[in-house]
Amino acid sequence: MRIDIPADLNSEDETGLVWTFLDEADDPGLIRPGEIVVAGSELTAAVCEVVDLVDKPAGTIVHLRILPGAVGQYRRLIDRIGAQARAWSSERVGGGITTLDPRRTRSEWVELAAA
Amino acid sequence: MSEREDLADHVRSDERPPPDARLVLRCGPDTPSLVRSHAHRLNRLYVLHGDEVWGISVFVALDDVGPTIFADLLQTRLKGNSAVYTPTVRELVRAGFELLPTFRRPHFTVLMHSLDDAPRLHDALGELRTNPYAVD
Numbered sequence: 001m002r003i004d005i006p007a008d009l010n011s012e013d014e015t016g017l018v019w020t021f022l023d024e025a026d027d028p029g030l031i032r033p034g035e036i037v038v039a040g041s042e043l044t045a046a047v048c049e050v051v052d053l054v055d056k057p058a059g060t061i062v063h064l065r066i067l068p069g070a071v072g073q074y075r076r077l078i079d080r081i082g083a084q085a086r087a088w089s090s091e092r093v094g095g096g097i098t099t100l101d102p103r104r105t106r107s108e109w110v111e112l113a114a115a
Numbered sequence: 116m117s118e119r120e121d122l123a124d125h126v127r128s129d130e131r132p133p134p135d136a137r138l139v140l141r142c143g144p145d146t147p148s149l150v151r152s153h154a155h156r157l158n159r160l161y162v163l164h165g166d167e168v169w170g171i172s173v174f175v176a177l178d179d180v181g182p183t184i185f186a187d188l189l190q191t192r193l194k195g196n197s198a199v200y201t202p203t204v205r206e207l208v209r210a211g212f213e214l215l216p217t218f219r220r221p222h223f224t225v226l227m228h229s230l231d232d233a234p235r236l237h238d239a240l241g242e243l244r245t246n247p248y249a250v251d
Contacts, residue, residue: 006152008153008156008171008172009142009196010141010142010171010172010173010174010222011153011156011157011171011172012172012218012219012222013125013218014125014218014219016218016219019160020156021156021159021160024156041149043143043144043145043146043149044142044143044144044145044149044196044198046195046196056120056160057118057119058118058119058120058159058160059159059160061160066195068194068195069195069250070195070196070197070249070250070251071195072251073250073251
């Protein structure tokens with residue numbers, strides 16, 4: 001599993017939030033307040049919201065709020081909405097977007113996305 | 116060293132050391148290498164009474180009722196973790212580690228003498244156990 005930023009998910013500070021160092025992130029530019037990231041380790045990961053960045057003499061601290069649910073649940077969610085998004089994209093015609101038929105079933109959307 | 120904060124400023128001074136029977140909770144799995152890297156991260160940010168400090172974070176089931184009981188912690192803070200370590204305070208102390216009540220309840224820092232303690236602390240965490248309340 002790819003981790004956006006390593007962290008000890010038990011490690012909380014006075015804010016009650018998980019903290020880690022920004023410079024440990026693979027892509028520090030991704031770590032911005034409000035961004036949703038995967039934090040932890042390859043063995044223990046969680047989906048987190050970046051709450052804030054705090055500059056300290058030792059480095060920039062990232063505060064993370066662990067979001068409810070397991071990473072696997074988010075993966076399945078992305079799979080579901082990803083299929084639908086691809087289906088929408090495939091219905092674009094001549095630079096415009098066709099009217100979507102809301103009566104399509106989920107499996108129809110998946111078939112459309114795979115076409 | 117002066118650039119680092121002192122962890123002593125974040126110790127809950129009114130918190131008595133937890134009784135032996137209390138359980139420690141930490142999400143897993145960990146490896147000695149991960150314990151080492153987590154302990155190093157603490158050392159980057161903090162000193163303890165001006166001296167070097169290394170350690171990792173745990174939650175301790177402090178009460179018989181309320182939000183810090185064992186089952187409640189498993190169902191809330193550790194709900195996203197299918198595997199957890201659950202050593203007792205006694206087991207960690209017997210292995211030579213001190214638990215410092217830091218920041219907000221029920222957070223504690225398990226202190227290490229140096230990064231070389233990482234494999235021993237990893238062993239002291241014991242077996243990885245299934246969190247029956249975890250979501251997949």
